[in-house]
Structure formats: C-alpha cells, structure tokens
Amino acid sequence: MSIESHLEALERRHQALAHELDKAVKSHPSMDALELASLKRRKLQLKDEIARLKADATMH
Numbered sequence: 001m002s003i004e005s006h007l008e009a010l011e012r013r014h015q016a017l018a019h020e021l022d023k024a025v026k027s028h029p030s031m032d033a034l035e036l037a038s039l040k041r042r043k044l045q046l047k048d049e050i051a052r053l054k055a056d057a058t059m060h
Contacts, residue, residue, distance in 0.1 A: 003053060003056075003057055006053065007050060007053055007054065007057075010046055010049060010050050010053070011050060013046055014043060014046040014047060014050065017039060017042055017043040017046065018043060020039060021036075021039050021040065021043065024036065024039065
C-alpha cells in the first residue's frame with residue numbers, strides 16, 4: 001500500500017469517527033463517558049498518525 005493510499009484510508013477512518021462522535025453526542029447525550037473518551041482517543045490517535053505520515057512524506 002502506498003503512503004498516499006494509506007493516508008487516504010486513515011483520513012476516511014478519522015472522518016468516520018468524527019461522524020460517529022457527532023451522532024453519539026446528539027442522539028445519546030447521556031452516553032457513557034468512558035466510551036466517549038475512547039472514541040475521542042482513537043480519533044486523536046488517527047489524527048496524530050496522519051500528521052506524522054504527512055511530515056515524513058514532506059521530509060523525503
């Protein structure tokens with residue numbers, strides 16, 4: 001898998017998590033705090049990985 005296609009896949013997963021978070025907050029305001037924190041953590045991990053890969057790509 002090329003770096004570009006890997007980045008695209010990560011960005012799609014990040015976007016899907018963003019939608020999942022929005023939906024969860026809007027439809028389930030009393031959502032379990034631990035589950036919400038887990039979703040946010042996964043989204044942040046994806047964002048960090050995307051940023052790292054983009055930085056590596058610009059260095060080479």
